[in-house]
Amino acid sequence: MTAYLKLDHIDKIFTRGAASTEVLKDINLTIEKGEYVSIIGHSGCGKSTLLNIIAGLTNATTGGVLLENREVNSPGPDRAVVFQNHSLLPWLTVYENVRLGVDKVFAKTKKRAERDAWVMHNLNLVQMAHAKDKRPSEISGGMKQRVGIARALAMEPKVLLLDEPFGALDALTRAHLQDSVMALHQKLGNTILMITHDVDEAVLLSDRIVMMTNGPSARIGEVLEVPLARPRKRLELATNTTYLKCRQRVLEFLYERHRFVEAA
Amino acid sequence: MNMPATKIEVETAKPASAAAPVVAMTPKRPPRSETYARMARETAVRIIPPLVVIALLLLVWELVCRRAGSALPPPSKVFKDTKELILDPFFDHGGIDKGLFWHLSASLQRVAFGYSLSAIAGIALGVLVGQSVWAMRGLDPLFQVLRTIPPLAWLPLSLAAFRDGQPSAIFVIFITSIWPIIINTAVGIRNIPQDYRNVAAVVQLNPLEFFAKIMIPAAAPYIFTGLRIGIGLSWLAIVAAEMLIGGVGIGFFIWDAWNSSHISEIILALFYVGIIGFVLDRLIAGAGKIVTRGTALN
Numbered sequence A: 001m002t003a004y005l006k007l008d009h010i011d012k013i014f015t016r017g018a019a020s021t022e023v024l025k026d027i028n029l030t031i032e033k034g035e036y037v038s039i040i041g042h043s044g045c046g047k048s049t050l051l052n053i054i055a056g057l058t059n060a061t062t063g064g065v066l067l068e069n070r071e072v073n074s075p076g077p078d079r080a081v082v083f084q085n086h087s088l089l090p091w092l093t094v095y096e097n098v099r100l101g102v103d104k105v106f107a108k109t110k111k112r113a114e115r116d117a118w119v120m121h122n123l124n125l126v127q128m129a130h131a132k133d134k135r136p137s138e139i140s141g142g143m144k145q146r147v148g149i150a151r152a153l154a155m156e157p158k159v160l161l162l163d164e165p166f167g168a169l170d171a172l173t174r175a176h177l178q179d180s181v182m183a184l185h186q187k188l189g190n191t192i193l194m195i196t197h198d199v200d201e202a203v204l205l206s207d208r209i210v211m212m213t214n215g216p217s218a219r220i221g222e223v224l225e226v227p228l229a230r231p232r233k234r235l236e237l238a239t240n241t242t243y244l245k246c247r248q249r250v251l252e253f254l255y256e257r258h259r260f261v262e263a264a
Numbered sequence B: 001m002n003m004p005a006t007k008i009e010v011e012t013a014k015p016a017s018a019a020a021p022v023v024a025m026t027p028k029r030p031p032r033s034e035t036y037a038r039m040a041r042e043t044a045v046r047i048i049p050p051l052v053v054i055a056l057l058l059l060v061w062e063l064v065c066r067r068a069g070s071a072l073p074p075p076s077k078v079f080k081d082t083k084e085l086i087l088d089p090f091f092d093h094g095g096i097d098k099g100l101f102w103h104l105s106a107s108l109q110r111v112a113f114g115y116s117l118s119a120i121a122g123i124a125l126g127v128l129v130g131q132s133v134w135a136m137r138g139l140d141p142l143f144q145v146l147r148t149i150p151p152l153a154w155l156p157l158s159l160a161a162f163r164d165g166q167p168s169a170i171f172v173i174f175i176t177s178i179w180p181i182i183i184n185t186a187v188g189i190r191n192i193p194q195d196y197r198n199v200a201a202v203v204q205l206n207p208l209e210f211f212a213k214i215m216i217p218a219a220a221p222y223i224f225t226g227l228r229i230g231i232g233l234s235w236l237a238i239v240a241a242e243m244l245i246g247g248v249g250i251g252f253f254i255w256d257a258w259n260s261s262h263i264s265e266i267i268l269a270l271f272y273v274g275i276i277g278f279v280l281d282r283l284i285a286g287a288g289k290i291v292t293r294g295t296a297l298n
Helices: A047-055 A094-105 A112-125 A141-154 A171-188 A199-205 A241-257 B002-028 B031-066 B075-087 B100-131 B133-146 B151-162 B165-190 B194-203 B207-245 B250-259 B263-291
Strands: A005-016 A019-031 A036-040 A062-067 A070-072 A159-163 A191-196 A208-212 A220-225
Touching: A005 A047, A019 A047, A019 A220, A036 A047, A036 A199, A047 A159, A047 A191, A094 A112, A094 A141, A094 B194, A112 A141, A112 A171, A141 A159, A141 A171, A171 A199, A191 A199, A199 A241, A208 A241, A220 A241, B031 B075, B075 B263, B100 B133, B100 B165, B100 B207, B100 B250, B100 B263, B133 B165, B151 B165, B151 B207, B165 B207, B194 B207, B207 B250, B207 B263, B250 B263
Parallel strands: A036 A191, A036 A208, A159 A191
Antiparallel strands: A005 A019, A005 A062, A062 A070, A208 A220
16 A cells, blocks of 8 residues: 555644744654545644644644655645634635635636636535525535535645534534535545544544544554445444444543643 | 324424414515605614704804804804805816815815825835734834824925925825824734635735735725724825915915904815815725625624
8 A cells, every 4th residue: 555645753843932842743644545534632632733734834843744755845735724713715705715726726727617617516516506605704604614625625635634624513513514524525535634523523434543642742642443334324323333342442542541631 | 202292293383384474474565664764763863963963062152152252253154254165166266266176176186195105105014014023023113103203293304305385295194194004004914814824825825816815805904994094194184284385275275264364264164174084084984894895794
């Protein structure tokens, strides 16, 4: 198996004045093409920092990120991010928000009409075509996140990075959106890396779950394969023994071996 | 357990479905006359209080200034004295003997010119200061000192530099109105959420696209606050500056009226100055509302 995305000995040290904190220590991970990997850990363990490093929004102190064997250290549309708080530009309509990325990425390869069709295609994928002329303030939180996903997908990323994409949503909307993401993954075969702190979400969606120890100096504590066949159905899995076992493993890791200790 | 529950459902479902269309139908008919009545009431609520207050003030003014030997004319005399100026604002007898329209338009032209310059330069400098920490450290202390200099203090210097009234007046407007524009723009730029910068970085917008598509719209509410303060200040400055430089313009009109003891004309001119200042402020506020329709909401 060749590594599609490779995190190679990543360390991250934040320095502020004289004080420096080691946030991440020696992170090694390889992700294959089409794989859905979740990173789970308690808040403050540096998982968002790790995602930012992969996205190129922050640089690793040592080590690096390889995408298709080439080092990436600046942000780009090949690693599109779905941000936790959707980050749609409020002065643009839903359509324009998606179009912004499309115009940039396909400036040379697609004609105007093709770009328009591509934007609409992606809005259709997330079932948001009906709201294309609305502004972000006029749609619900779940809808905003759908548009955020469409914006990322429309850039045709090699890796789709999801930064706690469902964290700010209510439970019902979250479940609905998780199903949508699963369906998209099934249909498009994207490589997806997701940050989450929700155990059920991680087990339901992922092929592999990367569990991180508590910071400072967070490491990868354990990587768990989720050997569940796709497509997965939320209701059937509720009683599935493999699902429950996986869930148990993650819970044990998080709440027994690496219990979150409130920093003094 | 199940049976009674379903029963209740059936029972409640019926009246609901019967009631729903009735509720949906009724509000469609009556609103027209009702909405007009409500609109009339709402406007009345807004317009009547200021009218009452103005009428009362005029009455007090009339009573106070009516007696013989009062220094200022009562409103009735103001109106009588300035009737010609009010009714014919467009006359032109050459020199500075012109109708009020020409004076006001000369002042407005100076403001338009000086203010446009300060808007362009102010936004540009504000972006620079907001974006670059180095520029902020270098320029901010300078701005903080310069902005406290009263507008008219600049006039002698600019007269010395330009050797002409017209550019000097424009310069005074420029230098007066630029500071709030710079400072507000800079604050707006500094407050652009990191999220928007991240989006721009992922999409790989170049600096020019970032400026046009992210920076300006994101900072627009702040920029318009600055622009609005700026237009108010430039209107303040022009009247004062024109008093000193002379020529056609509402400022000098007031000064001229004082020199010829036409107190009523001064009062009329003040009225116009106030109204135009108000309109200018509203214009910029309106433009801001249109431009920032999306941003201000979030």
